[in-house]
């Protein structure tokens with residue numbers, strides 16, 4: 001399978017973004033899985049099985065999972081194998097509105113597989129969620145995927161003018177994806193990582209408030225503090241630390257990032 005970009009080489013993570021634009025070549029029955037977590041507490045409501053798919057077309061400078069980038073790695077798994085794992089954990093997943101979240105990497109890099117997986121999970125009564133950057137075509141295949149999705153966790157990474165330098169991609173697809181979520185009224189939680197000096201600035205807050213105002217399907221905004229737990233992975237991969245000297249935000253910086261978002265009528269978690 002050709003699921004995306006070759007492994008990033010050398011010091012520039014962004015340069016490694018490459019030509020992973022073909023989102024439609026994944027197999028409908030077999031996906032490349034980086035890992036599966038059985039008891040996720042942070043990727044949607046309740047207790048969740050989280051399926052991390054391999055491959056990502058973005059190269060976010062704050063990414064703490066650079067080992068998910070290269071679409072040639074990971075383990076091949078069939079839809080049935082993943083669903084069988086979910087069945088195993090069903091008693092836990094059904095507590096407090098839990099279910100299965102498909103993340104990555106960027107799960108929508110393997111759209112055909114995700115369509116098959118979510119359809120199978122819905123058929124068996126699981127609550128489904130995808131955790132995505134929204135960097136995927138807003139076309140019929142994505143619509144179909146969303147018809148099997150109970151909740152989308154959408155990462156808004158940066159304002160349009162900062163998006164390319166922060167992630168290696170423009171924000172156009174993400175904005176079109178958000179509009180599709182609005183058209184289809186898909187329940188959505190927005191996520192934004194606060195990186196001191198780069199994101200979560202007052203300008204980002206005002207931009208996000210303007211973008212999200214009136215989108216009644218957006219149930220929650222989660223501001224997530226940048227952390228440095230992924231640095232050792234960059235070292236192991238022979239890559240330079242993309243954000244040397246940047247530290248996690250303080251409580252005051254998190255509160256300031258949330259301020260412009262108050263008053264939207266959307267729950268804020270910061």
Ligand code: SF4
Nearest residue numbers: 056058059060063105
């Ligand atoms: S979209 Fe996620 S996995 Fe991909 S580079 Fe950004 S943070 Fe990392």
